[in-house]
Amino acid sequence: xxxxxxxxxxxxxxxxxxxxxxxxxxxxxxxxxxxxxxxxxxxxxxxxxxxxxxxxxxxxxxxxxxxxxxxxxxxxxxxxxxxxxxxxxxxxxxxxxxxx
Numbered sequence: 001x002x003x004x005x006x007x008x009x010x011x012x013x014x015x016x017x018x019x020x021x022x023x024x025x026x027x028x029x030x031x032x033x034x035x036x037x038x039x040x041x042x043x044x045x046x047x048x049x050x051x052x053x054x055x056x057x058x059x060x061x062x063x064x065x066x067x068x069x070x071x072x073x074x075x076x077x078x079x080x081x082x083x084x085x086x087x088x089x090x091x092x093x094x095x096x097x098x099x100x
Contacts (some may be wrong), residue, residue, distance in 0.1 A: 001019050069085075
């Protein structure tokens with residue numbers, strides 16, 4: 001989460017919902033099963049070995065909650081969300097990123 005803390009200055013430009021900033025992750029629901037999630041990666045897909053779901057999540061409350069979003073406070077919990085909601089996003093990188 002170090003990168004997310006470094007990006008806090010950028011997060012002020014992200015839309016807020018319920019006075020909180022949420023961001024997209026690369027997580028997606030497996031449509032066929034509906035209950036499993038995976039990470040979308042450069043080389044394809046990777047099953048989630050670690051999760052940080054908010055209590056009661058994923059709940060599939062609405063039929064179109066196929067994407068994984070994350071609250072930026074206080075515990076960085078995950079939610080299943082409608083993929084059409086406008087949010088900022090975070091990415092994972094394997095290389096050290098140089099900021100100018």
